[in-house]
Amino acid sequence: MNTAIAEQRLHNQCITRAGPRQPADVIAWLGAVQAQEYPAAKWALALRMPDGTTDAAIDRAFDEGKILRTHVMRPTWHFVTPADIRWMLELTAPRVHRAMAYYRRQNGLDESLLNRATTAFERALRDGHCLTRAELGAQLERAGLAAKGVRLALITLYAELEGVICSGPRRGKQITYTLLAQRAPRAARLSRDEAIAELTRRYFTSHGPATVRDFLWWSGLATADAKRGLEMNRARHDVVDDRTYWRLGGTTAGVTRRRTVHLLPVYDEYLVAYRDREAVPHAPPAIASRSRGNATFQHALVIAGQIAGTWKAVRDASGVIVDVIPRRRLTGPERRALGETAACYGRFLDVPTSLSVA
Secondary structure (H helix, E strand, C coil), X not given: CCHHHHHHHXXXXXXXXXXXXXXXXXXXXXXXXXXXXXXXXXXXXXXXXXXXXXXXXXXXXXXXXCCEEEECCCCCEEEECCCCXXXXXXXXXXXXXXXXXXXXXXXXXXXXXXXXXXXXXXXXXXXXXXXXXXHHHHHHHHCCCCCCHHHHHHHHHHHHHCCCEEECCCECCECXXXXXXXXXXXXXXXXXXXXXXXXXXXXXXXXXXXXXXXXXXXXXXXXXXXXXXXXXXXXXXXXXXXXXXXXXXCCCCCCECCCCEEEECCCCXXXXXXXXXXXXXXXXXXXXXXXXXXXXXXXXEEXXXXXXXXXXXXXXXXXXXXXXXXXXXXXXXXXXXXXXXXXXXXXXXXXXXXXXXX
């Protein structure tokens, strides 16, 4: 593990420094935040914001349209800002469309059907209407386009990539869709070169130091685009163990947090935004081979930049138990720091929280 790279990433990602006060500003700083698990993605934002940020506050920002959720860059959900959603889609959607073409063919979804379905969505959602995915499916059925399950998911994903629909306010625990034009009427439009330069700048400023392979994985762009973006930004690089790491900007400002132990949610940007793992491996090889699962796809206990175990939140009648499974014996200071971090998570949920360490 390269401690210096781990420390810089933790700092730049606002994990070891106090980040912006608003969820949209955190997302704008990072570029986009992977968000297929909505509750976990909210914690990913909050842990980068000042202590005391609550789950309810991020729900309000989402319901008010200050942050949006859509498929962009890769065929998965991301949080993006209303200002950025349009140019990010225009830049990255063509490659996601190509990645999804096989699955559409397998499910009998040709271009004509997809366009008819998208038009049906536009009619159903105009005048500020918001519908769940099941309700959109019912609208398609009325239009003679029966679609459920995977077919319906692929159709809604297509409409998102086309810049027609995006997330609307929640209805209870259900996520709705609405028209992107109504949710983000002032979304920026950039030329292709401007968009490449901007996405490159966002990633390497907030996620760096990182390799070109890391950026290709995160952004979904082609190698030529990544190299062009680094050139336009005049990025600097260092070679570490025969691998080239790129960065932009100096040390970012912000109050350094004393907390050294972190409870990161599944799919957190610190875990999923990198393809190369040599500098910051997710576990020592001997541990990674054991049958404790891949912490990249679980909530991760992170100490000094290294995954040191997994955790889960278990609700009971008294509140929430933060159940931690370490991969090694924790020191006394680490246990105390873990207790402070678990308490912070409890304040985020606004429920009584206790800690259990296996």
